[in-house]
Every structure is written in structure tokens, then in C-alpha cells.
Amino acid sequence: MTDRLFHALPPLRRTVRRLAHAYQLPAEVRGRLVLSVADLTDSEFQAGRPVTLHTAHEAGTDADSHVLAVTLRFAKGRGTLAATTDLPLPATQSSPDSLTWRIPVSATQEDRSFSSRLPADGSTRYEPWPGRPAGTETQAIEEELRAAFAQTDGLVAEHRRLKHELAETNAGVLALYVQLEERDEQLRRAHGQILQELEDALRPQPLSLDGLELAVHYEPADPNAPTGGDLYDWFRLPDGTLHITVVDALGHGVRSTRNALNVTHAVRTLALEGHPLQSILASTHEILMPLDPELMATVLLARLDPATGQLQLANGSHPPALVLRSDGTAHYLEARGRGIGFPLPGSEKVLHAGIEPGDLLILYTDGLTESRRDPCEGEIRLIEASRRHAARPLAEIPSSIAADMHAVVLHADDTLALAIRITSREG
Incomplete structure (x- = not known):
């Protein structure tokens, strides 16, 4: 010590x-x-x-x-x-x-x-x-320096090793990211294909009627869920007239799709059985309410005779049809009534109108006219959009009108637009 x-x-x-x-x-x-x-x-x-x-x-x-x-x-x-x-x-x-x-x-x-x-x-x-020996202290200092340099060299080598490992890890992560992106793209394509097939399965078969053109546009509120409560159905009755059903079931998603399908199937059954147009909505209500008391849907029924141009409309709380005449005049075809699941359901009367060759008939759901929450303003804009696109091929008209109507969307909703035009009289 x-x-x-x-x-x-x-x-x-x-x-x-x-x-x-x-x-x-x-x-x-x-x-x-x-x-x-x-x-x-x-x-x-x-x-x-x-x-x-x-x-x-x-x-x-x-x-x-x-x-x-x-x-x-x-x-x-x-x-x-x-x-x-x-x-x-x-x-x-x-x-x-x-x-x-x-x-x-x-x-x-x-x-x-x-x-x-x-x-x-x-x-x-x-x-x-x-x-x-002389120089021992100098040697000691040199040893200390060598030890310090060795430690520094070791740290540099370790730093290089870690950088190499990090580069390899980053390359692996990047490769994995690319693989995940490719897999996501494959899943998106597969998902889109499934959704497209599901949407096509819900549509009625295309119709080819002499002297008559039909076109439709459907746009879901959620692009990742193409099913919703807005559906349509069209078919030819035994007497040759065209029957069209447009349904807007309350809500969104699969439940509303199921409700809309139930309505279209019930209406088709009643129409093919020969029930009068005015009674079909009330009868549909009576059939479906015991099965689903919470179901609510607005419905528009249209029957058009291509040979004569005679149009019949029955309405259950649904937006009115729009007719744009070949001379550019336009008016809404108002028919009063209450929808499925509403009090006192059914159409109060059947509205009759004549459709001439060149006239354009537009049937739609409220998602088309209420995207800005003002139905009256929406109806005015619908007339203007219909006039702008009336000269187009009929297959382009519904989607062109929808694009104009949805230029500004404040209230997203399922949207259906259906266009009908008589090109000539049969016989």
C-alpha cells in the first residue's frame, strides 16, 4: 500500500x-x-x-x-x-x-x-x-495506441458488417414489398372479377326488342361493395309489352340487396301471373311483410308497349320518371303512391302517357338527383344533363348523365339510371 x-x-x-x-x-x-x-x-x-x-x-x-x-x-x-x-x-x-x-x-x-x-x-x-530496457514507456504508449487503433478498426469493421447486413435486409424487405404489391394487385384483380360477376348475376338478362333501345348505369355508394339496394328488372310480358321494375331498398350492402331482390322477384311473379299493374305494389307488400317486417323500399313500375308507345306507370314513394321529347321539351311523370313497408302501400292510380319515336324516357333512383341533398335542384339538373346527352348513342346516355350529376357529390348513395327510347313502330 x-x-x-x-x-x-x-x-x-x-x-x-x-x-x-x-x-x-x-x-x-x-x-x-x-x-x-x-x-x-x-x-x-x-x-x-x-x-x-x-x-x-x-x-x-x-x-x-x-x-x-x-x-x-x-x-x-x-x-x-x-x-x-x-x-x-x-x-x-x-x-x-x-x-x-x-x-x-x-x-x-x-x-x-x-x-x-x-x-x-x-x-x-x-x-x-x-x-x-530503455524505451519501455514509449513502447507502452505505443501499445496503448495500437489497442485504441485496434478497437477503432474493430468498430469500423463492425460498422461495415452492419451496413452490409442492413443493405441485405433492405434489399430483402424491398423484394418482399414488391411481392406483396404484386400479390395485392392479384387479389384486387380477383376481387374485382368476383364483384363484377356478382353484379352481373344480379342484373336481368339483356333484352332485344324490335323498335326499342334499353341501357342502364349502376354505381354503388361504396366502390368496393358493388351490391346495394338499387336494383332493376325488365322482362317481356306474354302480350308483348315491356315491364320494368326499379327498386330502392332502404340501407346499403348485402341486406338491402337481398330486400331489393325479394321485391323484384315478387313483382315479376305477380306481373307474369297477370295481376293488374295498380295492385302489384300492395300485393308485394302483403307477400313480403310477414317474411321481413323491417323491409322498406320505394318502387317504380313501368309498362311500355313498343308497338303503340303507350306507357303505364305505378309508383310507390319513388322519384318520378322523366320524359324528354324529341323537340327538347321535358317533364316529370308524377304518379302518387307509397312504397313497400310504408303505411297504406300501393300506387293510388296508374299514370298513362304516350312515348313517341325519338323520345327519351329516364327511370332512376334518388342517388342520381339527391347527391347534393336537394331533390328539386337535382331534378332541374337531370333535365339539363338529359338534354346535353340526348343525341348520344343510347348505350352511353345513362353513364354520361350520371357523370354530370355526380360532378359534385355531397351525399354518396347507390345510383341507378335507366334509359329507354323507341326507335320505330312495330309492324
Whole structure:
């Protein structure tokens, strides 16, 4: 156990390096210890305050282990020591005026007696490395530098390895992302195909009637769910007249689709059985209410004789049909009535009108005219849009009208637009 008083940094630094070298501390640990001592004592020496170096060789936690204890004692009243956690070699023990490093060593008896051969006053008059070749201290410093460079090189190599691994990982992630994008695209195409097939399955078969053109546009409120409560049905009755059903069932999605299908099937059955047009809505209500008391739907029924152009309309709370004459005049065909699931359901009367060749008949659901929440404004805009597109081929008219009507949509809803035009009289 030795105490030495130092008044300058160079002899203290040399002594600590000699001590660490004698105890065969690794070059990295030796360098860190010397740097830590220098960092802590330089300001003390500049202020003219001496520092005491205390060293001791102690037994470790077991019989075969040893510890080198190195303690720096500072002048009392110097103030609180700065934080030591950022030192190159953090101290293991501290007090207001001292710091101690306890470093495990494996020293021989000769090494343990080395510190006893140092001058007690800490002077530099003695040979710094007694009994050792000249240049030993320089070699020790070089060892410390080599250890520092080796650690730096190791860190650089590890950094390069990590960058390489990161690059490989990024490449793998990118490849996986591309695969996922391709899979998503495949799923989207498959999903779109399924939805298209489902939508086609809900449509009635195309009709080809002499002297008559038919076209339809359907647009769901949710593009990812093409089914909704807006459906249509058309078929030819035994007497040659065309029957059209337009349904708007309350709600969206699969439930409203099921309700709309139930309405169209019931209406088709009643119409083919020969029931009068005016009674079909009330009869449909009576058939379906026991099966689903919560069902509500607006319905428009139209019957058109291509040979004569005679049109019959029965309405259950549905928006009125629009007829645009070949001369550009337009008016709505109003027929009063209440829909399926409403109080007192059924059409109050059947409206009769004549459709001439070149006239355009538009049947639709409220999603076409109420996209801006104002039905009256929507009806005016529908007339204007119909006039703009009346000269187009009939197959393009419903979708062109819908595009104009939905230029600004404040209230998204399922939309159905159906156009009929007589091209010539039969016979």
C-alpha cells in the first residue's frame, strides 16, 4: 500500500502508466486509466492544488483473484467532483474528495512488490522503468495506441458488417414489398372479377326488342361493395309489352340487396301471373311483410308497349320518371303512391302517357338527383344533363348523365339510371 503526493501531471501520468504496466493490465485498460487520471487532475494542478495517488494490491472475491486499487485524493474544500460516468474508465467508488478504481489483475509476487520500489515522494529523479530496457514507456504508449487503433478498426469493421447486413435486409424487405404489391394487385384483380360477376348475376338478362333501345348505369355508394339496394328488372310480358321494375331498398350492402331482390322477384311473379299493374305494389307488400317486417323500399313500375308507345306507370314513394321529347321539351311523370313497408302501400292510380319515336324516357333512383341533398335542384339538373346527352348513342346516355350529376357529390348513395327510347313502330 503506497501514498504519493504529486504537484504536476507528467510524473503522475508516468507513475500510473508504470503501475498499470507492472500489473500487466491490458493496453486498452491501461490507456483508459491514464486518460481518466489526466482528465481529473489537470485542472487541479493548474489551480496549484496537489493530488495524492494511493495504490493497493488487494485480494479479490475468491482466493485466486486479485484487485489493484488506485485512488486519487484531492485537496479538501475544492468543491464537488464532476460526474465520472463519462470518463474513459469510469471509477468504481467515489466520495466528495476521492475516486477509486478497483481493477481485477493476475499479478505475480514480483509485480505486487513493484509499487514498493517507487520513491515515496513521487519525484522523477529515479529511472521511470527501473530494471527494464530503455524505451519501455514509449513502447507502452505505443501499445496503448495500437489497442485504441485496434478497437477503432474493430468498430469500423463492425460498422461495415452492419451496413452490409442492413443493405441485405433492405434489399430483402424491398423484394418482399414488391411481392406483396404484386400479390395485392392479384387479389384486387380477383376481387374485382368476383364483384363484377356478382353484379352481373344480379342484373336481368339483356333484352332485344324490335323498335326499342334499353341501357342502364349502376354505381354503388361504396366502390368496393358493388351490391346495394338499387336494383332493376325488365322482362317481356306474354302480350308483348315491356315491364320494368326499379327498386330502392332502404340501407346499403348485402341486406338491402337481398330486400331489393325479394321485391323484384315478387313483382315479376305477380306481373307474369297477370295481376293488374295498380295492385302489384300492395300485393308485394302483403307477400313480403310477414317474411321481413323491417323491409322498406320505394318502387317504380313501368309498362311500355313498343308497338303503340303507350306507357303505364305505378309508383310507390319513388322519384318520378322523366320524359324528354324529341323537340327538347321535358317533364316529370308524377304518379302518387307509397312504397313497400310504408303505411297504406300501393300506387293510388296508374299514370298513362304516350312515348313517341325519338323520345327519351329516364327511370332512376334518388342517388342520381339527391347527391347534393336537394331533390328539386337535382331534378332541374337531370333535365339539363338529359338534354346535353340526348343525341348520344343510347348505350352511353345513362353513364354520361350520371357523370354530370355526380360532378359534385355531397351525399354518396347507390345510383341507378335507366334509359329507354323507341326507335320505330312495330309492324
